[in-house]
Amino acid sequence: MYTPQKLELLEPQKSVPAHELPFARGFIDVCRFTVAKTVPANPHEYCLREWLDNANQGFYDRFAKLIKTHGYRGRFLRQTYVYLDVDNWRYWESKTIARTGMILNRAKNDDLAQQCCSLSEATGGKHHAKDCDNYTK
Numbered sequence: 565m566y567t568p569q570k571l572e573l574l575e576p577q578k579s580v581p582a583h584e585l586p587f588a589r590g591f592i593d594v595c596r597f598t599v600a601k602t603v604p605a606n607p608h609e610y611c612l613r614e615w616l617d618n619a620n621q622g623f624y625d626r627f628a629k630l631i632k633t634h635g636y637r638g639r640f641l642r643q644t645y646v647y648l649d650v651d652n653w654r655y656w657e658s659k660t661i662a663r664t665g666m667i668l669n670r671a672k673n674d675d676l677a678q679q680c681c682s683l684s685e686a687t688g689g690k691h692h693a694k695d696c697d698n699y700t701k
Contacts, residue, residue: 571647571654575675578668579649581634588630588650591623597670603662608671612660624668628657649673 580588595611613624633647635656645656651668660667 570640572639576609576636577647577649577654578634578636580630584630585635585654587623587639590625591620591627592650593692594620594623595668606671608669610670611668613666613668627655627668628666631655631657646675 594616596615596624597611600608600610605663606615616624616691631648635648637644638647639645641657645658647654647656654673655668655670657671658667659665
């Protein structure tokens with residue numbers, strides 16, 4: 565039986581910058597997110613870059629750059645990824661299983677509320693509990 569794994573936050577969570585939010589929401593709306601069936605104990609969805617037309621692949625690249633530029637690091641299953649939060653979802657980019665293309669993943673942030681507050685304790689208050697407000701509402 566597969567045991568659910570948790571994302572280990574390596575730094576405080578960050579949301580998309582306010583001036584980029586309209587772009588991010590618009591891009592997210594054009595992605596055809598599909599429920600990942602390979603790890604049902606860790607629910608998430610994905611959108612392959614290759615599913616998008618040329619124009620939207622350019623927007624995919626811009627969104628991926630937003631994640632890299634404004635995101636936060638976390639470790640999941642011994643891999644470190646960069647995540648970015650948009651509207652209570654966390655997004656991260658990875659390679660496809662065959663490692664031949666890029667994939668945009670997303671998962672609900674509901675599971676991070678407790679971890680967020682634990683990070684505050686672990687960092688001696690450098691990550692304040694008030695920073696967790698977006699994940700405890």
